[in-house]
Amino acid sequence: MVGLEYVSHKQALVFGEMNHEGHMPPNAMGSTLNNAKAVTMLPVGDLARARKFYEETLGLKLVAAGLSGPLNPGALYEAGAQTQIYLFQRAPTRADHTVISFLVEDIEKVVGELKAKNIAFLEYDTPQLKTVNSIAQFGALKGAWFNDTEGNNIEIAQIVDRR
Numbered sequence: 001m002v003g004l005e006y007v008s009h010k011q012a013l014v015f016g017e018m019n020h021e022g023h024m025p026p027n028a029m030g031s032t033l034n035n036a037k038a039v040t041m042l043p044v045g046d047l048a049r050a051r052k053f054y055e056e057t058l059g060l061k062l063v064a065a066g067l068s069g070p071l072n073p074g075a076l077y078e079a080g081a082q083t084q085i086y087l088f089q090r091a092p093t094r095a096d097h098t099v100i101s102f103l104v105e106d107i108e109k110v111v112g113e114l115k116a117k118n119i120a121f122l123e124y125d126t127p128q129l130k131t132v133n134s135i136a137q138f139g140a141l142k143g144a145w146f147n148d149t150e151g152n153n154i155e156i157a158q159i160v161d162r163r
Helices: 009-015 047-057 107-116
Strands: 039-044 061-065 074-080 083-089 098-103 136-138 141-147 153-159
Touching: 039 047, 039 098, 047 061, 047 074, 047 083, 107 141, 107 153
Parallel strands: 039 083, 098 153
Antiparallel strands: 061 074, 074 083, 136 141, 141 153
16 A cells, blocks of 8 residues: 555554565565555545544544544544544545445434434435335345545445355
């Protein structure tokens, strides 16, 4: 990922094990990516507004802010299960697809909690996708979608049949 080498030594620890010089040791991630930590890189048009949303509304834990480098300014969040989201300021963009999916154990509870925080969920009524109380079920998966303050499509998902 471009720009990660610009992170300070203390902040770099969130991206993986670094040696005393601030570099990844040889073969630290192996020859494939199956053991590598993935960090979602999400562009935002207004970093202050996005930070408030991700911290206060979604309740994500801020790990590092004011990171320097070509993606500056930015903020790194922990989202559970060692997953991370890096928000970085750039000219506004808009993806027409889901950019992040949070896998939860109880989708109805999470959707209710987010609605209580004034999150407006997207409702669908098409032959391919129909939501009931903001939640769609397709096969072994339930999903609900909303947009963040920057227009990014976020999914809350639950696996309901683990066969």
